[in-house]
Amino acid sequence: KFDFANIEEWTTQVQEVPIGNTSADGGSRGKRIMLGGEKALPFFPDAPMPYRNQVTIDVFDMRLGLAKAVKENYDDVMDNPGEWAKKNVEKFNADMITIHLISTDPLIKDTSPKDAAKTVEEVLQAVDVPIAIGGSGNPQKDPLVLAKAAEVSEGERCLLASASLNLDYAAIAEAALKYDHDVLSWTQLDMNAQKELNRKLMKQCNVPRDRIIMDPTTAALGYGLDYAYTNMERIRLAALMGDDELTFPMSSGTTNAWGARESWMVSSPLKEDSDWGPREYRGPIWEIITGLSLAIAGNDLFMMMHPTSVAVLKHMTQTLF
Amino acid sequence: MKINSPLEAYKYLPQTNCGECGEATCMAFASKLIDRSGKTTDCPPLVKEKKFAKKLAELDRLLAPEIREITIGVGDRAVKIGGDDVLYRHKLTFFNKTKMFFDVTDTMDEAALVERTKKVADFRKFYVGRNLLLDGVAIRSVSNDPAKFAAAVKKVAEVGIPMIFCSFNPAVLKAGLEVAKDKNPLLYAANKDNWKEVGELALEYNVPVVVSAINDLDALKTLAKTFAEAGIKDIVLDPGTSPSGQGLKESFTNFLKIRRAGIMGDTEIAYPILALPITAWMAGISDPVSAAYWETAMAAIFTIRYGDIMILHSMEPYATLPEVHLAETIYTDPRTPVAVDSKMYKVGEPDENSPVLFTTNFALTYYTVESDLSSNGITCWLLAVDTDGIGVEAAAAGGQLTADKVKDAFEKSGFDLKKDVTHNTVIIPGLAARLQGDLEDKLDARVMVGPMDSGRLPGWFEKNWPPKQ
Ligand code: B12
Ligand code: SF4
Numbered sequence: 001k002f003d004f005a006n007i008e009e010w011t012t013q014v015q016e017v018p019i020g021n022t023s024a025d026g027g028s029r030g031k032r033i034m035l036g037g038e039k040a041l042p043f044f045p046d047a048p049m050p051y052r053n054q055v056t057i058d059v060f061d062m063r064l065g066l067a068k069a070v071k072e073n074y075d076d077v078m079d080n081p082g083e084w085a086k087k088n089v090e091k092f093n094a095d096m097i098t099i100h101l102i103s104t105d106p107l108i109k110d111t112s113p114k115d116a117a118k119t120v121e122e123v124l125q126a127v128d129v130p131i132a133i134g135g136s137g138n139p140q141k142d143p144l145v146l147a148k149a150a151e152v153s154e155g156e157r158c159l160l161a162s163a164s165l166n167l168d169y170a171a172i173a174e175a176a177l178k179y180d181h182d183v184l185s186w187t188q189l190d191m192n193a194q195k196e197l198n199r200k201l202m203k204q205c206n207v208p209r210d211r212i213i214m215d216p217t218t219a220a221l222g223y224g225l226d227y228a229y230t231n232m233e234r235i236r237l238a239a240l241m242g243d244d245e246l247t248f249p250m251s252s253g254t255t256n257a258w259g260a261r262e263s264w265m266v267s268s269p270l271k272e273d274s275d276w277g278p279r280e281y282r283g284p285i286w287e288i289i290t291g292l293s294l295a296i297a298g299n300d301l302f303m304m305m306h307p308t309s310v311a312v313l314k315h316m317t318q319t320l321f
Numbered sequence: 322m323k324i325n326s327p328l329e330a331y332k333y334l335p336q337t338n339c340g341e342c343g344e345a346t347c348m349a350f351a352s353k354l355i356d357r358s359g360k361t362t363d364c365p366p367l368v369k370e371k372k373f374a375k376k377l378a379e380l381d382r383l384l385a386p387e388i389r390e391i392t393i394g395v396g397d398r399a400v401k402i403g404g405d406d407v408l409y410r411h412k413l414t415f416f417n418k419t420k421m422f423f424d425v426t427d428t429m430d431e432a433a434l435v436e437r438t439k440k441v442a443d444f445r446k447f448y449v450g451r452n453l454l455l456d457g458v459a460i461r462s463v464s465n466d467p468a469k470f471a472a473a474v475k476k477v478a479e480v481g482i483p484m485i486f487c488s489f490n491p492a493v494l495k496a497g498l499e500v501a502k503d504k505n506p507l508l509y510a511a512n513k514d515n516w517k518e519v520g521e522l523a524l525e526y527n528v529p530v531v532v533s534a535i536n537d538l539d540a541l542k543t544l545a546k547t548f549a550e551a552g553i554k555d556i557v558l559d560p561g562t563s564p565s566g567q568g569l570k571e572s573f574t575n576f577l578k579i580r581r582a583g584i585m586g587d588t589e590i591a592y593p594i595l596a597l598p599i600t601a602w603m604a605g606i607s608d609p610v611s612a613a614y615w616e617t618a619m620a621a622i623f624t625i626r627y628g629d630i631m632i633l634h635s636m637e638p639y640a641t642l643p644e645v646h647l648a649e650t651i652y653t654d655p656r657t658p659v660a661v662d663s664k665m666y667k668v669g670e671p672d673e674n675s676p677v678l679f680t681t682n683f684a685l686t687y688y689t690v691e692s693d694l695s696s697n698g699i700t701c702w703l704l705a706v707d708t709d710g711i712g713v714e715a716a717a718a719g720g721q722l723t724a725d726k727v728k729d730a731f732e733k734s735g736f737d738l739k740k741d742v743t744h745n746t747v748i749i750p751g752l753a754a755r756l757q758g759d760l761e762d763k764l765d766a767r768v769m770v771g772p773m774d775s776g777r778l779p780g781w782f783e784k785n786w787p788p789k790q
Contacts, residue, residue, distance in 0.1 A: 001539050001542070002538035002539050002541070002542045002578075002582065002590065003582065003587065004538075004578045004581065004582055005581075005585070043570070043573060043574075043577075044574075044577055045574050045577060045578065221643060221646050221647060221650065222448065222646045222649075222650070223685065224685070225647075225650045226650045226651070226653050226655065229625075229650065229651070230409075230410055230411045230655055233409060233410075233411065234409075234411055237409065262642055262643075262646075268447075269692050269693075269696035270447050270692060270696065272445065272447060272452075273445060273446055273447055274443065274444045274445055274446065274638065275638055276638050276642065277637055277638030277639055278639070281610060281637070281639035282638070282639045282642065284614075285614055285617055285639050285640070285643050286643060288614065288617075288618060288621075288643075289617065289618070289621050289643040289646075289647055292618055292621050292622065293621060293625060293647065293650070293651075296622060296625045296626065297625075308614070312614050312615070312618055315615075316615075316618045316619075316622070319565065319566060319569050319570060320569070320570050320573055320622070321570075
């Protein structure tokens with residue numbers, strides 16, 4: 001007879017974190033998304049997962065260079081973030097959308113926080129799903145941009161992306177608390193740095209536990225996914241075993257997969273390689289496998305781009321759910 | 322493994338510190354046994370001297386991996402599966418990465434059969450200094466005709482890669498074994514109806530065998546136990562792989578349960594597991610690209626969660642490339658980054674006028690840079706600085722890439738910037754720009770900062786090389 005025992009050390013539940021406020025919560029979103037709540041590794045028989053994985057599809061506040069296979073899907077809406085957001089939701093089944101305010105980068109267009117905030121308003125009007133708001137990655141400017149964006153979206157419970165150790169995370173935390181948002185706590189493949197930042201957000205900035213989501217960094221398949229995978233799996237296992245600095249849902253910048261040469265190069269740079277075949281099929285599956293691996297490691301929310309990748313990742317994670 | 326500290330292993334060693342194993346002490350050797358970087362056969366006294374025979378046997382039993390290790394095929398393409406000791410890779414590392422077998426049938430015409438087999442055998446994807454390969458073919462008996470099956474096996478065997486024989490008909494399997502007696506194929510499969518006959522074949526021909534019980538772990542364990550008691554050692558488990566819906570969830574759960582039980586010490590079910598992503602083609606997906614995507618996604622979840630060997634169908638590169646990369650990802654040893662030797666490499670045939678560059682010895686970094694240079698026809702000297710296998714940016718941040726390290730690497734490589742080239746110039750990675758001043762002093766050479774991404778080196782050279790005096 002086959003015997004199977006649950007893992008006794010899994011004593012702690014991952015924090016549940018909502019994104020998006022409906023009218024009942026004082027916002028205008030049509031639905032609210034729930035992340036977290038797990039008591040076991042994903043899809044394990046020890047305990048059911050309370051919430052399924054969620055996908056947020058990217059929108060940018062300006063036209064930018066994207067892999068050809070991605071761009072074909074968005075070419076008609078790339079000059080209009082509102083339309084872009086709508087397409088993501090209506091056509092590509094996004095649970096959420098992420099608006100990246102990349103034009104605010106001083107080296108790109110240096111859009112002012114105020115003008116950038118207008119784009120956020122436009123997107124909030126165009127769709128009623130919860131949204132994440134991303135800066136340009138410029139550590140000096142992001143806190144200003146996110147603070148302004150937080151202000152115009154007051155009460156919607158957006159996800160502010162991101163607080164990190166190399167920028168003024170306190171300013172971002174403050175904006176989240178003042179205007180009713182969540183914070184994405186982002187570190188780079190370092191569990192101890194992740195603990196440190198979470199601790200600072202909780203203790204120093206008083207961010208309540210149900211407003212923190214972690215992004216421990218996604219490296220693409222073939223380009224460090226081994227580090228990203230194991231980092232997430234270790235974080236989730238530590239959480240289940242009671243490390244309350246790590247008991248938060250996780251988010252993955254799955255689109256990093258498009259940086260892998262295999263996902264966009266026309267053919268292999270090496271003549272000894274077997275034929276790489278058409279790249280338009282390679283890109284989406286690179287995004288799928290990168291994301292799916294992290295789903296198994298414990299990731300909850302996926303920031304993605306290619307519609308086919310979104311569909312397959314959702315299908316597989318919901319099958320295992 | 323039944324023990325986990327060097328001290329426990331040390332008890333069984335000769336304790337003479339003779340040094341024949343290459344370690345200074347028996348204790349050091351014991352550590353290698355525990356982290357599985359050494360084998361008992363590396364200690365000559367233990368193996369040769371009769372008085373240690375009992376200790377050796379006991380030590381081997383204690384050190385045996387929890388999950389049985391099995392070999393399929395023969396020669397240099399033979400593959401090993403199983404052999405794991407942990408449930409999560411960071412706890413040690415996973416051993417013997419998931420093996421990919423692709424299906425052929427005994428009703429294919431000969432030319433197509435051989436062509437597909439060769440395609441599997443010849444597949445290669447270069448990755449950090451090695452080639453990722455596909456592993457073998459699974460010959461499915463669609464005809465159910467022993468003679469036809471034997472003919473197909475004969476053709477496939479000539480190509481020389483490992484084989485799985487797929488039929489529930491013992492007569493078919495036997496016909497295949499007769500023409501491939503010395504090829505050590507894996508038999509698929511023994512089930513509740515044919516286990517007697519198939520078990521006898523496995524014993525008679527001394528080949529590994531799959532036991533199959535779909536969604537019935539009690540039955541699976543009973544079959545495995547029965548075989549083990551009959552003296553069959555090389556057993557592979559097939560709990561069934563459903564391609565969709567609740568069925569797929571159940572299959573996935575079964576893999577988790579089997580491996581957990583095995584690692585936790587239930588030896589009766591501690592065998593490698595077979596996954597069948599090929600069933601994606603029976604899920605009623607009409608578009609072939611979508612079916613191949615689904616198969617690849619199935620392969621991914623079973624590569625991560627405990628599938629040791631799998632049978633697949635699609636050989637499209639968009640399926641096989643992510644499959645081989647993911648197996649490499651999950652099975653690469655997390656304890657040591659893959660590194661290249663720290664030395665001066667030649668890209669093309671450089672001479673005294675060729676540029677000199679350095680990068681780090683992290684294999685991913687080195688090979689990315691090397692391929693950017695060589696595929697663009699740039700001839701140069703490329704020094705791999707020893708950064709403990711860390712990439713440029715992380716090493717610069719973490720202190721493994723410093724001006725001293727670079728100087729050291731030049732000295733060790735024997736390359737003299739004053740004599741071996743005429744320009745006394747080094748091009749450094751853009752992400753290591755902060756080393757420039759320090760390096761100029763330490764090397765007494767001109768230091769030029771290259772682009773951040775080595776992919777932009779060709780354009781950079783057009784503008785900046787040769788350096789203006
Ligand atoms: C993977 C990774 C790790 C892995 C490293 C694995 C390994 N074996 O290298 C691990 C988890 C161990 C790690 C640890 C740390 N990391 Co880290 N890590 C990364 C990450 C995510 C990717 C780096 C990578 O592998 N890139 C791919 C390789 C191929 O790139 P590369 O080596 O730089 O090579 C490229 C270029 O440099 C250039 N190039 C290379 N050689 C040459 C030569 C010439 C002549 C030229 C012209 C160009 C060139 O072309 C190559 C291809 O593009 C980056 C963030 C990111 N997304 O970039 C952070 C990052 C590099 N890490 C960082 C830091 C701070 C660290 C830590 C100190 C702490 C931490 N936060 O984790 C430790 C230090 C570890 C140590 N040194 O001991 C910082 C560095 C910040 C800075 N610039 O100072 C980064 C940028 C993250 C961040 N923004 O905070 N890290
Ligand atoms: S060879 Fe054996 S006896 Fe000699 S030092 Fe090594 S472990 Fe000890």
